[in-house]
Amino acid sequence: MSAGQLPRWVDFGLIPAFNLAAAFLVSGLVVLLIGENPIEAVKILIWGSLGYGEGIGFTLFNATNFIFTGLAVAVAFHAGLFNIGGEGQAYVGGLGVALACLALDRYVPWWVTLPFAVLGGALFGAAWAFIPAWLQAKRGSHVVITTIMFNFIGAALMGYLLVDVLVKPGSMQPETRTFEEGGRLPLLNALLPGDFFGTSQVNLALIIALIACVFVWALIWRTRLGYEIRTFGANPAAAVYAGISPVRITIITMMISGGLAGLMAINEIMGAQNRLLLEFVSGYGFVGIAVALMGRAHPIGIVLSAILFGMLYQGGAELSFEMPAITRDMIVVIQGLVILFAGALEYMFRPALVQIFSFARTPATQAV
Template sequence: MSKGQLPRWVDYGLLPALNLIAAFIVSGLVVVVIGEDPFEAVKWLVWGALGYGEGVGYTLYYATNFIFTGLAVAVAFHAGLFNIGGEGQAYVGGLGIAIACLALDRFVPWWVTLPFAIAGGALFGAAWAFIPAYLQAKRGSHIVITTIMFNFIASALMVYLLSNVLIPQGTMSPSTRNFEAGGQLPLLRNVFTTLDFGQSPVNLAFFIALVVCVVVWLLIWHTKLGYEIRSFGANPDAAAYAGISPVRITVVTMLISGALAGLMGMNVVMGEQTRLLLDFAGGAGFVGIAVALMGRGHPVGIILASLLFGLLYQGGAELAFEIPTISRDMIVVIQALVILFAGALEHMFRPAVVAFFDRFSSETAEA
């Protein structure tokens, strides 16, 4: 191991763990300031997410959203692209899923509709990522700015469509009609009847997300395209010198990233709500950024980070109920601290850890 390098288990395991511990220590101090016992808060947080069947179901449900958006951000990261438009891409991807369900749900079973819904979500999500990708590749527009703008454009577009085009006649709620059985993903409580998921909305999208993790792993680490993406992200000039087209890699990577974000809609639109409604993404596109950073861009890490944020979402709701002085806003603060330490302060402990391992390696070599 050369000087300044860290073992993989440190880079992918120890550093994220240190960031997470620091976030929880600061969160505990916040809880102490408001006059509550942080250990009691942790007890209710963990119990609310993992202590009973319905809590586990909700934890897995939230984690499913974050797996899709985390993978979307991670793929872009590998090419050196900061796609923060996952929220808008997921939103528009939900439109593609809803169109497939509305067209087929009355004529075929759900397993026939599912491939068309997957294709619709991926296609619409990729299409929403295409324009920012093209502007970055051909016009030099910064991907961060354009993807932010497209989040707001997606929100305005969906308000118009759900209020004026897709809304059923005679209703006031800005949403589509409810899908028939042919447009609904089975809930896990109906599939695995021996398991207790309570009334949670966790559905088959969770397993689809795990399959997508395997696909992304194969794509990034075991294909020529994945090698080109990682090479371009590591050194764009060297990649271009080697014959890798910056325009092609930028556009293709963003299309893949947008398609992954677009698939998130299956969990909510086709699984939980069984209709398309306003703001169904619920901020999952932004949480995906922290998930990708904490998971170091690897599907296994993204699964673990998604489960952590699923735990925080579900356990936080239970905590706010059991200890009213810790309000829902306080739970958002705790989640924000985890995002802060996992994202903005990701490398806070790295210099000290690198110095420690360099000194340890030197002492070992001298001995």
């Protein structure tokens, strides 16, 4: 371990824990300022997300969305790319999922429709990421700017399709018809004995998300392509010198990233809503950036971070119900503080920890 570096357990465990503790400390001060007990608020938040089966189900449902979008951001991170287009890629990916369900739901069971829906979501999400990737690789347009713009373009495109093309005949609602049984993923409650998850919508997409984690781990750390992606992200000049094509890596990485974001629609469209509708992404694409940062762009860290944000979403809903003084806007503030400390202030504690560990290693170094 060279100077300026930290042990992996510090980098991947201690620093995220400090960031999270700082976020909750500031959130606790905000709760205290409005006259509520922050310790009681934390108890309600934890109980609402993990204290009973239905709460756990909603936490896992939200976490499933965050796993997909967090993985999408993480893959791009490894190539030194900042994909902020997960929102739009997931949105357009929903179109691919919906088209598969609308075409097959009346003729085949769900397990036949599912592979086509997964393929549709991944392909449509990848296609929406291809254009910003090509613009950066071939024209030098920064991927941060283009992916942000494509979020708005994707929203406008989906609005047009749902209002004028895919809308259910005779309906004034901008949404498709409801899928038949052949286009609906089973809820986990239907596959497990008892009624543990209650009315929550956690479904088989959770299993698909965990499979996606294994896929990303194998891709990034066990394949030649993954090695090229990491090399390009660590040192583009050295990667080019080694014969790695920056155009190829940029386009392939962004398409994989977009495909993973598009898979988020499996959970929402096929698993919960059972139809394509406006604004189903609801900010999950943007929160995926914080999930990837807090999870250190590693699948295991992303799963843990996704569960944390799932807890904030579900526990926050319970908190605003049990403590009316803490409104939904306050919950958004708490979520924003976690994102702030996990993202923008991610390196706040790092310099001090580097100095501490460097000082601790100094005597041994001098002895040698």
